[in-house]
Amino acid sequence: MEVRxxxxxxxxxxxxxxxxxxxxxxxxFGIIGPANAGxxxxxxxxxxxxxxxxxMQVDGKILFNGLDVSRLKxxxxxxxxxxxxxxxxxxxxMTIYDNVALAPxxxxxxxxxxxxxxxxxxxxxAALWDxxxxxxxxxxxxxxxxxxxxxxxxxALSQQPEVLMLDxxxxxxxxxxxxxIEDVLKELKQEMTIILVTNLVQQARRLASRTAFxxxxxxxxxxxxxDLFTGEVKDSRTRDYVEGRFG
Amino acid sequence: MPEQQxxxxxxxxxxxxxxxxxxxxxxxxxxxxxxxxxxxxIFVIGIFAFVTxxxxxxxxxxxxxxxxxxSPYWYPSDEDAPEYGILALIAGTASxxxxxMIVAIPFSLGAAIxxxxxxxxxxxxxxxxxxxxxxxxxxxVWGFIGLTIMNPLIxxxxxxxVGLNVLNAGIILGLMAAPIMxxxxxxxxxxxxxxxxxxxxxxxxTRWQVIFKVVLPAAKNGLLxxxxxxxxxxxxxxxxxxxxxxxxxxxxxxIFDSVRALTATIAAxxxxxxxxxxxxxxxxxxxxxxxxxxxxxNLTADLIVRGVRKG
Numbered sequence: 135m136e137v138r139x140x141x142x143x144x145x146x147x148x149x150x151x152x153x154x155x156x157x158x159x160x161x162x163f164g165i166i167g168p169a170n171a172g173x174x175x176x177x178x179x180x181x182x183x184x185x186x187x188x189x190m191q192v193d194g195k196i197l198f199n200g201l202d203v204s205r206l207k208x209x210x211x212x213x214x215x216x217x218x219x220x221x222x223x224x225x226x227x228m229t230i231y232d233n234v235a236l237a238p239x240x241x242x243x244x245x246x247x248x249x250x251x252x253x254x255x256x257x258x259x260a261a262l263w264d265x266x267x268x269x270x271x272x273x274x275x276x277x278x279x280x281x282x283x284x285x286x287x288x289x290a291l292s293q294q295p296e297v298l299m300l301d302x303x304x305x306x307x308x309x310x311x312x313x314x315i316e317d318v319l320k321e322l323k324q325e326m327t328i329i330l331v332t333n334l335v336q337q338a339r340r341l342a343s344r345t346a347f348x349x350x351x352x353x354x355x356x357x358x359x360x361d362l363f364t365g366e367v368k369d370s371r372t373r374d375y376v377e378g379r380f381g
Numbered sequence: 382m383p384e385q386q387x388x389x390x391x392x393x394x395x396x397x398x399x400x401x402x403x404x405x406x407x408x409x410x411x412x413x414x415x416x417x418x419x420x421x422x423i424f425v426i427g428i429f430a431f432v433t434x435x436x437x438x439x440x441x442x443x444x445x446x447x448x449x450x451x452s453p454y455w456y457p458s459d460e461d462a463p464e465y466g467i468l469a470l471i472a473g474t475a476s477x478x479x480x481x482m483i484v485a486i487p488f489s490l491g492a493a494i495x496x497x498x499x500x501x502x503x504x505x506x507x508x509x510x511x512x513x514x515x516x517x518x519x520x521x522v523w524g525f526i527g528l529t530i531m532n533p534l535i536x537x538x539x540x541x542x543v544g545l546n547v548l549n550a551g552i553i554l555g556l557m558a559a560p561i562m563x564x565x566x567x568x569x570x571x572x573x574x575x576x577x578x579x580x581x582x583x584x585x586x587t588r589w590q591v592i593f594k595v596v597l598p599a600a601k602n603g604l605l606x607x608x609x610x611x612x613x614x615x616x617x618x619x620x621x622x623x624x625x626x627x628x629x630x631x632x633x634x635x636i637f638d639s640v641r642a643l644t645a646t647i648a649a650x651x652x653x654x655x656x657x658x659x660x661x662x663x664x665x666x667x668x669x670x671x672x673x674x675x676x677x678x679n680l681t682a683d684l685i686v687r688g689v690r691k692g
């Protein structure tokens with residue numbers, strides 16, 4: 135994905151100004167930064183979730199496989215190729231099975247045997263299968279927070295996305311589960327591009343090959359993740375942030 | 382407030398014991414609010430007791446369960462051999478209510494989905510106000526519309542001799558019940574959190590898929606509650622059905638037959654009966670029956686809607 139001169143405004147307030155960056159295929163691209171940096175707004179524009187909020191105004195260019203996403207007629211097709219995991223888990227009020235089978239069904243798959251395979255594979259990869267395999271027909275919204283977040287990831291995987299965006303996925307998840315999900319993400323990068331927004335700088339360090347640092351609507355720095363953490367930075371604010379001096 | 386120094390235990394206990402104006406006002410307000418709070422219960426019990434008392438003599442002496450519920454013959458004022466069968470009246474109420482729901486469910490569901498999911502800003506506010514306005518139209522006005530507009534319209538359109546029938550009353554009642562059903566259904570849809578919609582839309586679901594696959598299933602209990610409240614409204618409605626059904630005792634064979642509703646029977650006949658007579662008392666027995674049915678319907682609707690809030 136290529137982002138060029140992206141500016142996002144809410145009314146007259148700019149949430150993000152003049153962002154340009156490239157996200158390479160099959161990498162984990164980290165975005166770190168304190169609250170209000172514009173990280174979530176950035177993600178929203180990538181799969182055109184800006185349409186949820188009529189107040190949100192987007193300028194600039196975002197290219198997905200070379201195509202300008204703001205000119206797509208069928209945003210639904212775009213979204214189905216870009217999976218999203220929100221900060222708070224959203225177990226839809228339907229069974230665990232139906233949660234994971236929703237996206238394949240939306241795209242027209244009906245064969246029960248095929249769906250069974252997809253559900254099992256996605257739940258396994260989200261490290262949830264063993265815990266729920268005996269109760270696939272109980273409500274997804276009744277699972278614990280950590281389980282629901284893995285269910286959300288399984289649901290995103292069921293879309294077979296080319297890009298998976300995770301927005302602070304570990305906020306409502308315990309540390310053990312977080313580590314399990316992180317292991318899953320490391321494997322997934324073989325198959326898809328992952329954009330990881332996090333306010334845990336160490337998480338970015340563990341996972342991301344390259345990382346961008348956003349601060350107050352500005353992209354302060356983009357670089358190899360290790361460089362950001364070993365002090366090879368162009369802007370001293372980056373060093374201050376990753377070393378925990380503010381934010 | 383001036384600082385008060387309490388020097389000894391007596392002063393202290395006097396201060397703690399003092400019943401000043403604030404104390405009395407507090408007690409008074411508590412009592413008033415309590416009375417207001419339980420008045421609803423008192424009235425319901427009182428009405429039920431009154432209706433039961435008036436119909437009780439008939440229930441004890443003349444009541445024949447089988448005749449009452451299975452006989453289609455309603456000749457309460459026959460001096461030699463009065464007959465008290467309410468089957469035809471039940472059929473009248475049920476057919477009109479059934480048709481009303483067929484009319485009202487698509488209308489109210491469509492309106493609720495539009496208001497809750499699509500309309501924004503001023504359109505939405507204006508629609509909500511209009512729906513509430515529609516719910517406030519007195520039923521006699523609806524009955525009037527049934528009598529003077531629908532009646533000739535049905536005669537012309539379907540080439541039938543009488544336009545006061547199940548079709549007329551069903552449409553009128555459906556339009557009457559639709560606003561309140563819309564209002565409740567819209568609440569049920571609004572109670573579905575936006576994060577469900579956004580999660581589904583982020584997966585590439587279209588608006589229609591989001592509504593059909595996620596929002597409606599999530600709101601199904603509230604929607605069912607809305608329908609049941611509509612049914613309760615249909616059973617209890619009196620004036621409009623009295624004016625639009627044709628008011629003739631009849632088990633309907635088609636929607637073009639005139640019928641008579643339970644409620645309309647009470648309204649039309651109670652004034653002509655001698656207080657305490659069998660006829661008078663049987664009307665109150667019908668009242669008990671209606672009371673129980675609407676009570677059960679409303680209770681079921683309430684329990685279902687409550688289930689939504691918890692789940």
